[in-house]
Amino acid sequence: MAAIEDFFDHPDAIGIGDKVYVMDPSRCIGCNACVQACTECDTHKGNSMMHLEEVDRASSTQTAPMVCMHCDDPTCAEVCPADAIKKTEDGVVQSAEKSRCIGCSNCVIACPFGVPEYYEEFDMMMKCDMCYDRTSVGSEPMCTSVCPSQALWYGTIEEFHATRPGTLSNEFQFGNRLVTTRVHTVVHEPGPLDVLLGRSFEPSVVSDPFGFDEIGLPEVVG
Amino acid sequence: MDRRALALGALAAGLVILASAAGSGWFQWFDTALAGYLFGVVFFAFATVYRYTVWLRRPPTAKLHARGWEALWHRGDRGRNTGSLLGLIVRNLFLQDFIWKRSKSRWLAHQTLFWGCMLAVAVTFPLTLGWIHFTSVGQSARTYETSFFTIPVLEFDVGGVIAWFFFHALDISAVLVLIGVFIFLFRRLKEPGAVATTRANDHLALAGLFAVSVTGLMLTVSHQFLAGQYYNFINVLHALTVMIGLAYIPFGKLFHIFQRPANLGVKFYKRAADEGEPQICTECGEGFASALQVGDLKDILPELGFDYGSDDGNWQDVCPGCRRRLLARSQSLRVGGFG
Numbered sequence: 001m002a003a004i005e006d007f008f009d010h011p012d013a014i015g016i017g018d019k020v021y022v023m024d025p026s027r028c029i030g031c032n033a034c035v036q037a038c039t040e041c042d043t044h045k046g047n048s049m050m051h052l053e054e055v056d057r058a059s060s061t062q063t064a065p066m067v068c069m070h071c072d073d074p075t076c077a078e079v080c081p082a083d084a085i086k087k088t089e090d091g092v093v094q095s096a097e098k099s100r101c102i103g104c105s106n107c108v109i110a111c112p113f114g115v116p117e118y119y120e121e122f123d124m125m126m127k128c129d130m131c132y133d134r135t136s137v138g139s140e141p142m143c144t145s146v147c148p149s150q151a152l153w154y155g156t157i158e159e160f161h162a163t164r165p166g167t168l169s170n171e172f173q174f175g176n177r178l179v180t181t182r183v184h185t186v187v188h189e190p191g192p193l194d195v196l197l198g199r200s201f202e203p204s205v206v207s208d209p210f211g212f213d214e215i216g217l218p219e220v221v222g
Numbered sequence: 223m224d225r226r227a228l229a230l231g232a233l234a235a236g237l238v239i240l241a242s243a244a245g246s247g248w249f250q251w252f253d254t255a256l257a258g259y260l261f262g263v264v265f266f267a268f269a270t271v272y273r274y275t276v277w278l279r280r281p282p283t284a285k286l287h288a289r290g291w292e293a294l295w296h297r298g299d300r301g302r303n304t305g306s307l308l309g310l311i312v313r314n315l316f317l318q319d320f321i322w323k324r325s326k327s328r329w330l331a332h333q334t335l336f337w338g339c340m341l342a343v344a345v346t347f348p349l350t351l352g353w354i355h356f357t358s359v360g361q362s363a364r365t366y367e368t369s370f371f372t373i374p375v376l377e378f379d380v381g382g383v384i385a386w387f388f389f390h391a392l393d394i395s396a397v398l399v400l401i402g403v404f405i406f407l408f409r410r411l412k413e414p415g416a417v418a419t420t421r422a423n424d425h426l427a428l429a430g431l432f433a434v435s436v437t438g439l440m441l442t443v444s445h446q447f448l449a450g451q452y453y454n455f456i457n458v459l460h461a462l463t464v465m466i467g468l469a470y471i472p473f474g475k476l477f478h479i480f481q482r483p484a485n486l487g488v489k490f491y492k493r494a495a496d497e498g499e500p501q502i503c504t505e506c507g508e509g510f511a512s513a514l515q516v517g518d519l520k521d522i523l524p525e526l527g528f529d530y531g532s533d534d535g536n537w538q539d540v541c542p543g544c545r546r547r548l549l550a551r552s553q554s555l556r557v558g559g560f561g
Contacts, residue, residue, distance in 0.1 A: 024557075026553060042414040043415035061560075065550075079526070100481060105515070106286075109538070112530065121323045122324045123320040123485070124324075133419075136418050195549050197555060
């Protein structure tokens, strides 16, 4: 006789297991494939939850992709007045429950990563749910499946170390607040990523790769 | 247990009993066959007010609650706000056009569920509380007289259209609810996105509505087609499903019935916020959100144990776009540069 668990467990529900989502913005080439692929996700079909920002187009080709980082203690859920944001047992912070969200935008403003978006026409918030329709049944998210530079990557930690340099961190320092997340990023040395350090970013290496500015070539343009 | 919530809940329960007494001529016209339902309604009132009071105590909810009323009653805006409030009640609470924009089939399902339940509430609550009762006029039993709050208001022929509607109103509401339940169930079983995110609570709400509607319809089947066979058993079954359902509403998915009206408060809060100063991002200097709402969040976050402050200012003063850009920059720095 089949065990009672077999009756209740969905045959496809193998879940996320020991897979991790890795976001490495330094590798992003800004191709927009993830933005397009995201619209295919069944939980928000037709709307892309992917953020892709140019950092400072005049001086750098750096682009900034952003997915939901799935915080262990999500700020969005805590500031939600309607208890509309829930985290599943496997650590995925779900998009707003449609019946509960009252469209106040508290989560949009408070999320330290700038992830949730308020959709005026639907009068509710929507955000990345790590393609829960796919990851909950063992597939990888749409965005990682199309990312050509592996800036967005999905797999086990062992696979990561076997195929890529760098170490993983899921700790982010925002001033006095340390946020730990389910999604990881890549760093050279272990330890939390101090996000405020981004202010000291000097784009000169990229804008003047041959050092022409320093040797003082005469102005020929402009 | 929250003492204030307990007290307010008990007060609500007391008011329901008082309303029942006042409407039924101090229980002279109270239908004792419905005593179980009255108990269900009294508990429902208690539990709903209890849960609502506890909900309002959460810092973000308390802030929004205060801000919503403040914006609505703001001196100088009352005329305009009253007009928009009426429009919002019709559009958001009754026609639910925001669901129409999300999905037409979900809107249809929600509307049939909503109006089915509204009709059922309009019929059963006054009956249960003893506010409405029927008496036959004269000896013929061809004419019924309806009394509301013990005052006769309407006479009707038992074979007429009005009578048919009175006797079958709950069948109509059951059919409406079942249409909604089946559309929602179909969606939850077939739509991949819904399948992935459905929780037990979603099915429980549908199961409850299904059970109440079907057992109610079975009563009609019993007396119309089975000469009253099994009527007593079905009657007990139906009463049980209703009482369990009433007890479930305040603690399950259907509590959104009472949460959703807060959306109207949000509308006035957002409008007041938009008419005030914008919040300027400390990184890019562009306006984002409203200074009012960002200020409110900076009040709430420490209460929740979140400190986004630092020597270089508060992270909450940075716009979402700059937050994303700064994260990418800091990460690139940690791996020795971009590219």
